[in-house]
Amino acid sequence: MARNITPRSENYSQWYLDVIKAAELADYAPVRGCMVIRPTGYSIWENIQAKLDLEFKKTGHVNAYFPLLIPNSFLQKEAEHVEGFAPECAMVTHAGGEELEEPFAVRPTSETVIGHMYSKWIQSWRDLPVLINQWCNVMRWEKRPRLFLRTSEFLWQEGHTAHATEAEAREETLKMLNVYRKVFENELALPVIAGEKTAGERFPGAVDTYTCEAMMSDTKALQAGTSHFLGQNFAKAFEIQFQNKSGELEYCYTTSWGVSTRSIGAVIMTHSDDDGLILPPRIAPVKVVILPISRDENTAENILLPKAKELAEKLNAALGGLCVKVDTEFHMRPGDRFFSHIQKGVPLRLELGEKDLQAGTVRFVRRDTGEKFDVNNANVIPEVTKTLDDIQANLFTRAKNFRDANTHDAETYDEFKQIISEKGGFVRAYFAGTPDDEVRIREETGATPRCIPESDAGKTGKCFLTGNNNARLTIFAKAY
RNA sequence: CGGGGCGUAGCGCAGUCUGGUUUAGCGCACCUGCUUUGGGAGCAGGGGGUCGAAGGUUCGAAUCCUUUCGCCCCGACCA
The missing domain is CATH 3.30.110.30 (C-terminal domain of ProRS)
Structure with missing residues (x-):
């Protein structure tokens, strides 16, 4: 039992905060509602980014960057959009030591600026479709922030596309919804329900909104990603027009879709337990940690450590990355060392001690089940790969069974x-x-x-x- | 924005009602040493705060008064 984490059954929100703190994922910033994403947390985000980005590229999208500051008048152009976002917009009213003539909004989302640019870029049916994504931060002033789930500033990706026909834009909306579903299920091990939002839950300015909904371990729902069919609403507000093959001027159909750092909150609340964070191997910054263990310093540092390093190198090569770490914290006792990795959610721990050395084995300890078993030196590499896959699959199945049962x-x-x-x-x-x-x-x-x-x-x-x-x-x- | 609570060491707290006997204390964490070491060790020694901020009352304020800033929880609101 972890002594620095409130049991989940006692106080769920406190448990969630304790897990984040113990895993050193994030910390509160000096400004209310903002958070600092610490290296471990950021590394998870980088992994999620990499998986999503690859899928975006595979489906023909390219990345670009649009400005943080948006003229206030832009937000006013789409009636529902203003109404939806006005209350949570942060405004820049002063700059250069003077009051600005027109305040700038710190982007709460970029449909408007991007719409403005698209109207300049799109002239002909030959210019379509436009398939652009951007990775950035956005700001929505929140009255009740919670780390990762709802912070005033957060990181996300927002895809914005423009199409010649409604059918094509609708297809894009659903295509990206399913890209999200696939990444959530396969990489984050989150069983999600992909579907359409009801009228009351729609994105301000959208014709139809789609979502991936996940169930957290307290049985509450979390919207993990959304995809919107915007119809011609933004095209009309921003004059995004093109000349079709018959020479007539038509409005484009646009879409937008996003996944944010909130997805990290979903991972935390779906998989973790009373000992702390549990990460699916595919997005874990450290997938395997190797601990040389001996009460004798000389044995630990001169015999076991080189062996551990050698194994780490082989494993890194086999797993294709820098995801295997050797724990050299010899000044700590084994229990402390175990816990530090348990709380950070490292999926698999390999212990290398004198007993293992003699037996020619390595001890495996799974984070998800706590299961321990010894593996012969010759089989370690394939067994690691297999175990990581098992853990990934088990986390998904476990979460899905929980959801279905509830x-x-x-x-x-x-x-x-x-x-x-x-x-x-x-x-x-x-x-x-x-x-x-x-x-x-x-x-x-x-x-x-x-x-x-x-x-x-x-x-x-x-x-x-x-x-x-x-x-x-x-x-x-x-x-x- | 409404209701409640809280700001004392990195974190969590006691002390505040009944100002002075506290050079402001405790637990965890941290540093040093020794013994330990396969799921969170033990002993010994040690460093660190001027009590959210400003003003006031007083011989004397963490403790009383005024103002102010900030945070948390509940509610309202919310992609």
Whole structure:
């Protein structure tokens, strides 16, 4: 048992903060709502970035950078967009020692500036599609910040594309939604439900919003990534027009999609336990740590350490990276050394001691299950690869089983209320309500519609609230 | 923005009601040494704070008064 981490069952939010602190992922910044992402946390982000970026490139996107400051007038151009973002915008009113004529918003998202630029760049159908992504920071003034989940400034990626036809833009929106789903499932080991947002949960200015929803280990939902079909809303506000093959002027159809550092919060809350962080091998900064252990300093440093280093080199070569570390903290006792890696979520620990040396084996200890076993020297490398794959798969399966076990069906509002208040988790129900109905449900139960799962897109039934037919199967939950 | 709480060492706290006997204390962490060492050791020694800030009352203030700044929790709000 970790002594510096509040048990999850005792106080979930405190547990979450303790895990972050113990793993040295982040710290509070001097400005309220802002956080410092420490090297370990940032390294996880770099890994997530690398996985996403590769997928973006594979689907034909390129990276660019747009400015941090956005003229306030830009945000005003799309009616719903202003309304949605005005309250959380930070404004720069002074610069160069003078008050500015027009305040600049610190970007809360870049649809507007990018729309403005696209209108200049796009003239002809030959210029389309435009498929650009940017990695950057954004600012949304939050009244109730939480590390990684909701901070005033955060890092993300925002893709912005422009297309000639609605069909193509819709295809892009769903394509990127599925890129997200794939990366979440395969790399972050997060089982997510990909689907459409209901009207009340839509992005301000979007025609349709899609999301990947994950369940945290307290059974609350977390939106891990979103993809928006913006129709011609922004194209009209920013005059993004092109001449089609017949010479007529048409408005483009645009999309935008994003994943932020919030996804790190999702990883933490999905996989970790009372001992601290647990990371899926594929995004872990350190996948394997090797600990030479001996009570005799000479043996430890002159016999075991060289062996450990040699093994680390081979493993790094085999795993293709710098993800294997040798622990040389000989001044610490073994227990302390174990815990430091346990709390940082290192997936696999290899212990190399005198007993192992004599037996010609290496001791393996899995972070996810705590399981220990000895492996013959000759088999260490393939066994490491196999174990890491097992851990990755186990984390995903474990999370998926948990989610499925905490997903329930409701046919009536009474049943719905009872499940939300007594069991929590996800509730699947047919829903055909309006945004006002969504507000009512939220006020009465605390739950909100999370998404209409893509996998059940064709299913319709009778609405649990209004009784209307042709309601769509919708997932509800309390959410972060 | 409404309700509640809190600012004393890196972290967590006691001391504040009943000003002076505290050169401001404790636990963890940190430093040194010895013994330990395969899931968080023990002993000994040691460094570090001027008590969020400003002003006031007093012979004397971490303790009382005024102002101010900041943070946390609950609520409202929120991609």
